[in-house]
Amino acid sequence: MGFDLATDLAARRRQHRYRQARIMDGPSGRHALLGGRQYLNFCSNDYLGLANDPAVVAAFQQGAADWGVGSGASHLVCGHQRPHQQLEEALAAHTGRQRALLFSTGYMANLGVMTALLSKGDAVFQDRLNHASLLDGGLLSGARFRRFPHNDGQALASQLARSEARRKLVVVDGVFSMDGDEAPLVDYAEACEGHDAWLMVDDAHGIGVLDAQGRGSVFTQGVNERVPVLMGTLGKGLGTAGAFVAGSDELIETLIQFARTFIYTTAMPAAVASATLVSLRKSREENWRRDTLAELIARFREGARALGYTLMPSQTPIQPLLIGSDVDATALSEALREKGFLITAIRPPTVPEGEARLRVTLSAAHEVEDVDALLAALAQCQPQDV
Structure with a gap:
């Protein structure tokens, strides 16, 4: 045919x-x-309203003048320039994590995390209304894929209790992009802690917006220290482009070694990182x-x-x-x-x-x-x- x-x-x-x-x-x-x-x-x-903010635009222009318009290589070859490092350190401090790692897009960050952490013999549990990138990352990981009803902590706990997987990763949006509601992260953290699972939160639509300093869903709900994997994007509340994953030193080292979407792609322009340093500061202070x-x-x-x-x-x-x-x-x-x-x-x-x-x-x-x-x-x- x-x-x-x-x-x-x-x-x-x-x-x-x-x-x-x-x-x-x-x-x-x-x-x-x-x-x-x-x-x-x-x-x-x-x-x-930061995408066309004069100070952010000026930082981008100066970054391009100082560092050029392309990084020239992946981070692990020779594309990791000083503004990238400064932004990773600033994002780690902003989110209260040991380290942060930049990705070119949120889609690539989500695929990279799940394919690095999971494989056959593992299980991933996802909200039915999760973003497409989360669903695709779970499917590509090769792990057993489970979906639970939207924002239903009891259903999640029940699924976790029945699972005998080697590793169990629960993945949810902090703010759901098409409904605008927030995940019940306290319920999910309790379910994960009771069943030896990790919680990953994609806070693409919470970073910059939620919390008095714009630190997102995990801070407004008081669960930052109970969420091992935090993903955020830079192209929404922060007004630029790209994404990051924040967590422990061991998590970030694992992603550097095993996340193919980080290893095998050109680093974002350093000018974007320079602009984001300014927009991140403005999001905290203004x-x-x-x-x-x-x-x-x-x-x-x-x-x-x-x-x-x-x-x-x-x-x-x-x-x-x-x-x-x-x-x-x-x-x-x-x-x-x-x-x-x-x-x-x-x-x-x-x-x-x-x-x-x-x-x-x-x-x-x-x-x-x-x-x-x-x-x-x-x-x-x-x-x-x-």
Whole structure:
């Protein structure tokens, strides 16, 4: 039969799930420039508004002038430059860990950790709503793969109790990227401690946003010392690019020796590390960014609830509006775009069947009037069955 790609693509179009990249003609921020028109941007992960912050941009420019635009090699050949080392040390201190290790992307970090720590004879336990990179990392590891109901600590403990695996690794998102809710990390830490398992938290959407200093989910829930493996990304709350894993000296040495996604890839540009050192400092010190987010989140939730929209149980910048059908979610996204708002419709397979939604994301770069304008547009574009 061969590769009948056209049939697969046609089916994706019929399902209203065909994806296309939009070409942006401006930097990430409060506004997005698309096709010659300016939109209020409510679909970026730049939660603290640091991606186009002047001080961060200046640090990137100076880093490029000092270190060039490419590292030239993998970290273990000759690509590990002084800004990389400084950033790893800063991230370790920020997260209260012995060491941290940089990866080019969060996807590569998650694949690298699980394939380095697990193999046949081991077991990995994952929340059903985990990010695709976590699921793929677990599957690629060769370990026995188990999924438990979303945020269900008792179900996890039951699965761990039945497992006779050599190594048991529990892997969860700290903040779930499509729902915006947080994992019950205390429950998970207790389950792991009671059944000789390790807990790994992917805090891509918590770093920078949660905790008074932006240290993320493990600090807000008081479990930092009970989580052996912490992954965080740099391209969301911190506004740059890349990722890191933080933990003990032995963990980091293990990843350096065995994580193929670290060993066999070119190091990120040192200029990115230089910029991240500045954005990390600003995320720690500039509490007004998190204060602004909290105000905007509360205002949006109150307004959307009053309009009759179905909200998810989220107190983070990720504020999904649950619509249901793919067609309705896409139509609402397009109607809002006509009114000058850029918000992506999220459809299966990214989310479960029948749970298509608009993933509204808020940023410290937004103004109160931006949220009010969005709520007014949502009132005008409201689907009949909301």
